[in-house]
Amino acid sequence: MRFDSYETLSAWDFIWPDHGDGPWLLVFDGIEEALGANRSAIGVYWIGYSSGTNQSSFVPKYCGKSVKQPLYRRLRQHARRSSNALIRAHLASEDMPRLYFRYVELPSLQLAELLEGLEIAAFSEDYWNKRNEWIQHWAMDEDYPRK
Numbered sequence: 462m463r464f465d466s467y468e469t470l471s472a473w474d475f476i477w478p479d480h481g482d483g484p485w486l487l488v489f490d491g492i493e494e495a496l497g498a499n500r501s502a503i504g505v506y507w508i509g510y511s512s513g514t515n516q517s518s519f520v521p522k523y524c525g526k527s528v529k530q531p532l533y534r535r536l537r538q539h540a541r542r543s544s545n546a547l548i549r550a551h552l553a554s555e556d557m558p559r560l561y562f563r564y565v566e567l568p569s570l571q572l573a574e575l576l577e578g579l580e581i582a583a584f585s586e587d588y589w590n591k592r593n594e595w596i597q598h599w600a601m602d603e604d605y606p607r608k
Contacts, residue, residue, distance in 0.1 A: 463566040470572055484511045484519045484561035487540055487552065495564070496533040503528045505576045506536060506564040508548060508589075519563055523548060523589040526577040528570045536562060547589045 464470040485491035487508055496502060507521040523545060527535035539562075543549045551557045567573045581588070 462564075464572065465568055467572060470567070470576065483563045485563070487536070487548075487560040487562045489537065489540055491562070492533060492536045492540060495562075496531075496536070499566070500531055500533040502532045502564075502566045503570075503573060504532055504565050504567040505573050505580070506532060506562055507580075508539065508560055508562045510558050511561040519561060521580075521584070522587075524577055524580040524584070526573040528573045532564055532566070536564075545589060 464473065483495065485495040505524065505526050507519070508523040508525075509519055509521040511520065512518040525535065539545070539548055540552065543552065548560065551560050565576070567576065
């Protein structure tokens, strides 16, 4: 999914259609299938559980942004050796559920900051992110410090 402006992102109801691409397995082949032809895309990604049959079956457990490096490279880092201990444990164990991912492509750092901040703030206690950078919630404000 791709958003080209703040207006299209703000109109999103956060409901993923049953049809369409993804979610993809969080393995090198899954990342290649999802982003192989689009290796420079930046945006926000989610990692979680899924039956793998459609987007609506996806249950997010982790949210991240990828703007200083492409989504392709960031997701491969997770698949290789994630900095998140729970993701690492899932990928290393045959007894834990398989992990899937999905993503949205965004045109700017500010939109990625905003979406990631909103997502992390909205998740419940069992979410795997350990941080919430509150400044992200004002990423589209004109006084927001640009990075």
